[in-house]
Structure formats: structure tokens, C-alpha cells
Amino acid sequence: MTAALKTCSLGDGPALTLVHGWGLNAGVWEDLARALADDFQVHRVDLPGHGAAADETRLGDLDTLADRLAVTLPDAGSTLVGWSLGALVALQAAARHPQRVHRVILVAGTPRFVQAPDWPHAMRLPILDAFAQGLAAQYQVTLNRFLALQFHGLPDAQATLKTLRGRLLDSPPTPKALTEGLGLLRDMDLRPTLAALPCPVHAVFGEYDTLVPAAAETSFRALRPTMRTAVIEGAGHAPFLSRPAEFEAILRSFMHD
Template sequence: MSVSVERFGQGPDLVLLHGWGMNGAVWHGIVPSLAENYRVHLVDLPGFGNSPLADGVDYSLSWLAEQVAAVLPEKCHLLGWSLGGLVASQIVLNHPEHVASLITVASSPCFMARDEWPGIAPKVLTGFNQMLAGDFRQTIERFLAIQAMGSEHARDDIRQLRHWLAERPAPQLAALEAGLGLLADIDLRDELASLSLPWLRVYGRLDSLVPKAVIPLLDERYPASRSVTFNKASHAPFISHPTEFVEAIRYFVG
């Protein structure tokens, strides 16, 4: 299994992990700004973009984390968007000595709505699973629309994501199916309470996948972490508000 990494710039190492159905090209809009200060690493998660997935792999969160950890530079700043936030979190839990700081973007330690926990309605993920069985490209289009929903730049956001997504090979169905399973099943709320490294959590207030109601719950659960909310952003604040997003990363990482 070979994990593809694209690198830009010089400076402290900043690794970016994309979300479900996407690939590392989604960061291209902010790479020029980030590369002024950092050595930026764009990872294609296994089964997405230029990281082909072998047959018969147990696509668990722990397996994903180990595949990505193997290509990380020492003491990097690790940023994960959406599903990538779960992968980044698992890497930090497994290898805290390997990472200087954690940044999660539009992510939750528990994506699925549960008792007294806001999140994605189970019927939404079930619907995506059913759609995948028919036409996975149409499913990704639907997911792009949901990610941008609420953003004042929704059409532009979708157009940008679609453009960058098309720069690399289409995702593999097995990775898409397994990724939805992770979003439905993973709950890292208790494990992440043990984190001691610097942690920034970034949100869009209009996000329909990681609802704003989860932010104060995580503020209370992880008081040592910091949170930043973009009031007019949805699930992809780095697309809709690139300048402000990069400023927040620079302020946190230094």
C-alpha cells in the first residue's frame, strides 16, 4: 500500500488530510499561502486520489491511521478535515510523540447523532450507502452539495471542490463504503480526553454535517483545546473563507 503525498514550500511541516470522497487536491486553493510559511504535505488517503487501495484490506480507522502515520515527517502539525479529522485524531492517539499539534476542521469525534449528541442523522448516512450501490459519482455530487449547504458562496464552493476533485483519479468504491462506515460507527469522545498536545478545532456555523450545537459540548469536554467558528461558513471553511482560514492556522501553528 503506497500513500501518495504532494509537497510544497519550506518551513515547519504541515500535513493536510482530506475528507470523505475527496483527495489532496482540494487544498490547492490555500497551498500558495500556506507554502509561504510551511512545508505543506497533501496526503491522498488510501482508496482516494493517487493512493490505490489493495483488495481485501480491513479498512478500519486504526489501519488508516497507520498507513498515513508511516509517511508523516517527525513532529509535524497535523490537520484533518471531516473524515480526515478522525484519521488525524487516531494518529495522535497512537503516536502522540510524532505530532507537534492537531488541527481538526469541520470534524467531530462522533459524527453520528446519538442520545443527547448532535450529529448526522442515521437516515442520511443510510441514504448515502444506498446511493453508493447505484451510482457513486452521483453520491459524491450529492455530498458536495450538502457540504456547501448554508454557505453564502455555495455554488462557487461546489464548483471549486468539483474542479479539484477531478484533478486526480476517482475514489474507489470500497474506500467510499468503508469511509461511510467509519463516519457512522467511530466514537473517539472518551479517548480524546487524554490528549495533551495543542489542539485547534475549526468549525463552520452553517455546517449541516457537524452541527454548531456540538461546539460547546466539545469546548466543555476538551477545555485545553481551542475552537474557532466561521459564522458564514459551512462544511468547507477553507474553500469559502480561504484568507481567514489560513490566518487562523498561522496564528495557531506560529
């Protein structure tokens, strides 16, 4: 039997399931969940090896993560909001369990995180390789570098970083889960999955995101011309933290496609 993911739920209304990114946990969504709880039933999941699920040690492969996310969803189904690494999990869950997913909203997420000749607006492979090497030596230092990169160039970067680092230190991920997560970011190419999904798919980008550049918007629409996209000015890789009001407004608009 497939085990459900550990989940924290709040509010009442249409279901909205939030999937965090690499190295973090469900706590990263805490402020957004409170803001949405009057109108939505908000579920925040912890991926294996992260947050409340750190006792599992390992993250696991993408198919298993997708299946575990699907059995976590309400019987009536849910919208999936996947941030960064969580975008891969959300896309795969929607592909494998279409009856459980109403729509997918990608937040600074992409079907392919590394560059290819036909996919230029993505990370260079050496950046990910450098993180992997750093993890082998001292993963917490590498995580802090990763977080700093997310908010590079933002005028309020230090305040946002302080909040994010606090939530990370409260529930640190396991080294094995971090390594496996980097492997998914490096190896997965879900572009055919994105193009073929039967449910609506939308995407939110940060103007200053250095990991999933806003310029990728054009590439997304080439794969899926009908998808709605938005770029949040002044935001980095975590727009729901750096520009919460703007992000909430866009998310609410995407819930009425």
C-alpha cells in the same frame, strides 16, 4: 512494514500535514498549501482509494490508516490538520503515535459524526444510511449530493461547488473506499481519544455546516476544556474553500499555541 501514504509536499518550515475528507483527495488543499508554503512545509496526503492512491482500491480500517499516516510524517513530527473524515484519522494517529504529532487541528471534524443521546450536535444516522444506499446504486450521483449539502445556504455556493467538483472528477475515489469511509463515519466514537490526547487540539467550525454543526463547539469543550475553537461566519462544511482568508488566519493562529 507499514506503507507510507502518497504525499505531495511544498514549502519549508514547521511541518503541517493536511488530511482530506470523505470522497475527495489531496487536491482539495491545493490553494491553501500554496498560501502557507512560504512559512510551512506543507504535506498533502491521499488516503487509500482516493486521488493518487486510487489504485489501492480500499480505504482500510482506522488503526491502519493512522499507522500509515504516522510513518508518512517527517522524522521531527508534524501538526495534523484533519478535515471531516480526515479528523478521525488525525485523532487516531495522534493517539497511537504521540511522539510524531505536535498538535491536531480539526476542520469541520468531530470525534463522533452521528448523534447520540449525549451527543446531539451531529448527523442523524438516516442521513448516512441514505448515502450508503445511494452508493450501492450510483456513487457519483451520491457524491454530488454530498458536496451540495456541504455548501447549502452559502451565497457563493455554485462557484465553490464548481471548483470542488472539478477536483473530484479529475481523480475519482473508488466505490469500495467510499463505502468503507462511510462505515468509519457511522461507527467511530473517538470522544475518549480526544479527551485524552497529550498534544494540543484545536477545532474550526463553519457557521452553516449541516454535517458538523457549529453548536458542537460546546460539546467539544466539555470533553477538553483547554482546546481552542473558532467558528467561521458564512462558511459551510469546507471553510478553507468557502472562506479561505479567514480560515488561513485562524490556522496560522492555532500554529502558535
